[in-house]
Amino acid sequence: MMVAYSFQKRFAPQILAGTKRQTIRLPRKRHARPGEKLQLFTGMRTRHCMKIIPDPFCTVVLPISIRLSARSIVEVEIGTWSSGRWTQVADLDKFARQDGFSDIADMSGFWARAHGDVEYFNGALICWYPDESAEATA
Incomplete structure (x- = not known):
């Protein structure tokens, strides 16, 4: 099974450059599992949908807790x-x-705009590495 994630356009250059190899997401029924390929898109479910990179492999999925105070992230814990x-x-x-x-x-600032006045965020940290064979054939 392959799990797809959608990103804002601002993150595509970092994903392409390989400097962004993680995403933080709300809990859902099924996230990717280590060893599975991911699909990374911008504009998913729109006519502007574009795949960012060839399907990378999920390396790890961990619980993450983010604590905010006055709309600023003050603590991040990974479990x-x-x-x-x-x-x-x-x-x-x-x-x-x-x-x-x-x-x-x-x-x-991004979290304050996206999540409003929350004090805690609990979710999943999904990490990946590129599919080197896909890069060689691209």
Whole structure:
């Protein structure tokens, strides 16, 4: 099975460059599983739908918790499904850059616009690596 994810156009250049290899999503019935291929699009379910890169492989899916205060991200914790342990992200700016933002302030602004006045966000962190064989044939 292949799972598709849609991204805003602003993230396509980072995905193409390989600097964004993760996405944070709300819980849903079924996210990708490690080893499965993903489909990454912009404009999904519109006539402007475009695949961003050849289908990458999912490497990991982990629970993530983001805490906001005054519409700013102040804490990110990543868990494991099996042990129930959580690890706090030490460098929020680095984490934000890995997710396609310039820094944590940029990511905080995006989250405030997308999710409103929430104090906590709980979801899934989905990571991938490119399909090297697809790049070789592209």
